[in-house]
């Protein structure tokens with residue numbers, strides 16, 4: 597089977613009712629990103645960041661995967677599909693995608709501040725807070741405080757190496773719903789082999805090299821068109 601590698605961003609979750617970051621009325625229009633999603637911001641005011649991610653988790657509870665997420669699961673019948681996502685939601689997993697690699701962390705997880713290998717999926721009865729919310733007072737079974745399992749701005753992206761390796765193995769590389777402004781995620785497109793077919797699905801696509809086949813549509817419409825193209 598050919599390798600089909602997807603690199604998805606907030607746009608694939610837009611039709612599930614999840615706000616993107618940089619569109620009109622996007623998340624960063626309403627929250628100061630360096631206060632609520634940066635390493636320095638967490639050192640400065642951890643309570644503010646706990647509350648920001650508690651709010652995002654509460655919004656995610658009602659979100660459902662959309663036809664674009666399910667379309668990628670459909671493609672697993674014909675291709676070896678790996679999804680690399682900048683998204684911290686779990687919509688790809690809930691749609692049924694088997695291979696999902698998160699570059700910027702996972703909203704439904706927190707980890708020990710003392711030992712980053714101790715990761716807890718919320719809700720988690722091992723924590724002193726049993727629901728989807730955490731605070732500076734939340735403790736894990738070792739008595740340690742926790743933090744969102746999110747890659748904050750100013751922090752390294754630990755999964756970028758395996759992501760680059762996947763991109764280098766791609767026969768088909770598909771970028772969906774990302775403004776391509778945040779690195780190193782935005783560079784993945786350039787790791788696809790020269791002879792790979794590269795597609796970019798986005799209703800307002802950013803500038804990309806001329807060899808990229810741009811499908812200027814929403815994720816649901818664009819994935820449907822992609823499936824038609826690939827089924828020929």
Ligand code: APR
Pocket residue numbers: 604605606607608610611616617618619622682683700772773774775776777778797798799800801802813814815816
């Ligand atoms: N279908 C497909 N794409 C869409 C849709 C849709 N229905 N609606 C909007 N888009 C596109 C926009 O045109 C834009 O190109 O989704 C993209 C969203 O861009 P951003 O808001 O910048 O989101 P993203 O590229 O995922 O941001 C990257 O920035 O803040 C950090 O960590 C955060 O992972 C995030 C990273």
